[in-house]
Amino acid sequence: MMKRKPAQAFFLLLLPCLLLAQNLQDFEKRVTEFTLPNGLHFIVLERHEAPVVSFHTYVNAGAVDDPGGKTGLAHMFEHMAFKGTRTIGTTNYAEERKALAAIEAAYDRLDSERDRGLRADPKKLQELESGLKAALEKAGAYVDQNAYFRIIEESGGVGLNAGTGEDSTSYYYSLPANRIELWFLMESQRFLTPVFREFYKERDVVREERRMRIESNPQGKLMEMLLAMTFVAHPYRNLPGGWASDIESLRVGDARRFFQTYYVPANITIAIAGDVQPAQVRRLAEKYFAALPKAPAPPELRTVDPPQQGERRAQVVSPSQPLLMAGYKRP
The missing domain is CATH 1.20.5 (Single alpha-helices involved in coiled-coils or other helix-helix interfaces)
Structure with missing residues (x-):
């Protein structure tokens, strides 16, 4: 059996780390960041392996930002963001x-x-x-039904979707590289001139989602109880879908005020990855997104949950197989 010298063995152990560092350096070289004067931040990753570009708009606003008595509002606006503008959807x-x-x-x-x-x-x-x-x-x-979806899909767009979490709301999809300017047009317009059409129809949709995911789902019921029991003061106690009575009373004015407060450029980051050039992205960003009015980022949530003094338990009765959920807090 051939024995390796200590130096050779050390090099072999170090090689994966060196390769990882090299890959990370190569990756960082392909990343460009810039911020428009209005505060909107862009992150661009060049990947020229295929003529496709993916877009992800991250809004630093989620269920924790729902005003008291209006849970589900962040999720409600997510639905509104697909309803079009003054020129799209009407x-x-x-x-x-x-x-x-x-x-x-x-x-x-x-x-x-x-x-x-x-x-x-x-x-x-x-x-x-x-x-x-x-x-x-x-x-x-x-109403021109599903106009926003139709325009994207007819231009080769795939994966058009969005999601509302506790701390953020995200909008994302991919387009052929030669349709990149369409994304800049569509995305900028829905955050510049959104129209709250079919609000109450979508409110009913959100209410139905709650029935399916929580009220008719034993696991959803258990999760809702776990969160409500775990967090006494912090809004993490509320699921992004909201409470039924709150959803049923939401009005257009509530959604408009939420949008005006949280959908400001300083509270949004956009990531673009694919077959793009940073200079092209910057030019289009200035062309389409510079019109978004500058405004201060909303204040951070100050509510802190009081220290938990001991174990908490709850039981949910439901006609289903036995289920157990356990949660552990972390910093």
């Missing part, structure tokens, strides 16, 4: 705008009567509900 925005305003007026009247509680007039409530239904139908007539 057949006649001038008329649609009037119809959307009529919906809010109808909802204001209905909520005002509902707020009377036991003193509310049942006949008047029925009339107001009929008026709201008519206003919703009128606005719906101007």
Whole structure:
């Protein structure tokens, strides 16, 4: 058996580390970062192996940023981000705008009567509900259904999706490299001039998601109870989908205020990876995203959960197989 010298053995042990360091250096050379004057940050990774580019917009706002009594709002706006703009998703925005305003007026009247509680007039409530239904139908007539998705998919886009977590909301998909400018147009417009069309229809969708994932799902029920028990004060106690009563009372104004507070350039980072040139990305970023108004990043959450004094246990009764969940806090 041939014996290696100590120096040779040391080199063989060190070789994987050297290769890893070399790969990391090569990777870093292909990464470019820049920030627009309005505070929007870009990270660009060149990968020229295939003529494809992937885009990921990271918004530093999630379920923990939902205002009290309005859980599910971050998730609700995620749905709204696919509904289009003043030019995408409508057949006649001038008329649609009037119809959307009529919906809010109808909802204001209905909520005002509902707020009377036991003193509310049942006949008047029925009339107001009929008026709201008519206003919703009128606005719906101007909607160009799924226009945002259709434009992306017809241009070769794949993986178009989004997700809302506890701390962030992400939007992502991929396009052929020769369609990169389309992404800059579409993404900038939905954060510059979003239109909250079909808000109440999507609110019903979000409510149904909760029924399926939590209320009709034993594992979802258990997770909801675990979080509510684990966090006493911190908003981590709330799932991103929100609580049912909060979802059912969300209004367009709530979503608009959330958007204006958290969807500011200083609170957004965009990562682009694929067959691109950094100079091209910077030029297009300045062309399409410079119009986003500069605004300060929202204040950080200050709520701190009190120290846990001991083990906490809870039991959820549900017609299912036995399930056990255990959680451990970490810094």
